[in-house]
Amino acid sequence: MRRCRRRARSSPRLASSRNSAISTASRRLGETDSPRCPANSLLSRRRRGDYPAVGDWVAAELPDGDSHAVIHALLPRRTSIVRRAAGSRPDEQIIGANIDTVFIVVSLNEDWNLRRIERYLIAVQDGGARPVLLLTKADLCEEPERYVREARAIAPELPVFPISALQDLGRDALAPFLVPGATVGATGSSGVGKSTLLNWLAGESRQAVQGIREDDARGRHTTTHRELFVLPSGAVWLDTPGMRELQLWESEDGWQATFSDIEALAASCRFRDCRHEAEQGCAVREALSGGELDPARYANYRKTERELARLAQKERRAGKRVAKEAAARGGKPAAGGMKQKSMRVHEVED
Numbered sequence: 574m575r576r577c578r579r580r581a582r583s584s585p586r587l588a589s590s591r592n593s594a595i596s597t598a599s600r601r602l603g604e605t606d607s608p609r610c611p612a613n614s615l616l617s618r619r620r621r622g623d624y625p626a627v628g629d630w631v632a633a634e635l636p637d638g639d640s641h642a643v644i645h646a647l648l649p650r651r652t653s654i655v656r657r658a659a660g661s662r663p664d665e666q667i668i669g670a671n672i673d674t675v676f677i678v679v680s681l682n683e684d685w686n687l688r689r690i691e692r693y694l695i696a697v698q699d700g701g702a703r704p705v706l707l708l709t710k711a712d713l714c715e716e717p718e719r720y721v722r723e724a725r726a727i728a729p730e731l732p733v734f735p736i737s738a739l740q741d742l743g744r745d746a747l748a749p750f751l752v753p754g755a756t757v758g759a760t761g762s763s764g765v766g767k768s769t770l771l772n773w774l775a776g777e778s779r780q781a782v783q784g785i786r787e788d789d790a791r792g793r794h795t796t797t798h799r800e801l802f803v804l805p806s807g808a809v810w811l812d813t814p815g816m817r818e819l820q821l822w823e824s825e826d827g828w829q830a831t832f833s834d835i836e837a838l839a840a841s842c843r844f845r846d847c848r849h850e851a852e853q854g855c856a857v858r859e860a861l862s863g864g865e866l867d868p869a870r871y872a873n874y875r876k877t878e879r880e881l882a883r884l885a886q887k888e889r890r891a892g893k894r895v896a897k898e899a900a901a902r903g904g905k906p907a908a909g910g911m912k913q914k915s916m917r918v919h920e921v922e923d
């Protein structure tokens with residue numbers, strides 16, 4: 574089998590099987606062939622999010638006898654899970670495109686932490702994907718239903734399923750999310766059972782998770798690994814390091830969706846700019862003192878609000894800095910921005 578890699582974090586690769594005489598066609602990015610973008614289209618793109626990412630559909634051409642595909646166009650994304658790219662530039666990195674469902678994976682033998690689940694809910698809902706909570710290792714837990722109840726209390730609409738890959742429990746509950754054509758991903762702490770879950774649903778062990786570090790004469794870089802898997806049900810499983818450890822992003826959508834109950838309370842405070850501190854007619858404080866709102870949930874609401882505000886401020890500052898630098902250069906893009914070579918795709922034989 575042929576694998577390909579490039580220096581950037583996500584790799585633009587084509588999921589479909591190789592076809593010797595293909596004209597321009599719509600394809601899914603993920604695995605096997607190595608696409609290269611025409612140099613002029615590369616140079617005309619600025620933001621990372623404009624580049625193909627795992628899960629994208631592209632119009633591509635695979636010239637006869639050439640193992641390199643050429644991407645001509647990137648199709649619009651239905652959903653995109655993003656995070657801020659490393660470095661000082663205000664830029665987003667697409668962790669996964671066109672994902673329908675993200676399984677938030679929490680193990681029933683680990684520390685149970687509703688606040689962590691809330692953070693995952695924010696991150697997943699920001700990208701437009703549907704969150705589903707999977708409570709793994711149910712075989713190690715005496716009372717999984719207790720945890721299901723607790724999770725439902727913070728997110729009544731959230732589908733929650735206890736499962737055990739080891740004992741083949743809960744498979745049927747996942748079927749509606751794994752219909753043909755659906756794209757799913759899984760996020761959760763290390764060791765909760767994400768790889769085991771993929772292998773269980775795939776019905777076989779897939780070499781999905783080991784990223785290999787390699788050195789070569791041109792420096793050290795990460796060898797990317799397979800990132801899209803077609804499950805026997807016909808669904809596609811997207812597995813990237815970024816997806817496995819989702820982080821908060823500065824958008825507010827996921828935050829508002831995650832804390833919609835508190836947002837609704839805040840909307841009925843007497844004062845529109847209520848800070849929920851000592852104001853008269855504060856519905857939030859009323860709910861807290863009446864026991865309808867868990868103080869720990871409210872504390873997480875405020876904490877994540879502050880975090881997102883800090884991220885947004887950082888973004889604004891970085892944006893101003895970049896604009897200033899661009900103005901100083903007379904509007905030309907930074908030399909150290911998106912280098913063409915960062916899109917180069919390497920190939921290795923397995």
Ligand SMILES: Nc1nc2c(ncn2[C@@H]2O[C@H](COP(=O)(O)OP(=O)(O)OP(=O)(O)O)[C@@H](O)[C@H]2O)c(=O)[nH]1
Nearest residue numbers: 709710713737738739762763764765766767768769
């Ligand atoms: N008892 C039990 N153990 C499980 C189950 N699912 C996974 N495990 C075990 O949990 C451990 C971690 O599982 P992984 O699938 O590697 O976890 P992961 O989330 O992919 O971990 P990272 O790759 O570090 O992100 C392994 O020893 C699995 O055998 C389960 O349903 N029941």
Ligand SMILES: [Zn+2]
Nearest residue numbers: 842847849855
């Ligand atoms: Zn208030």
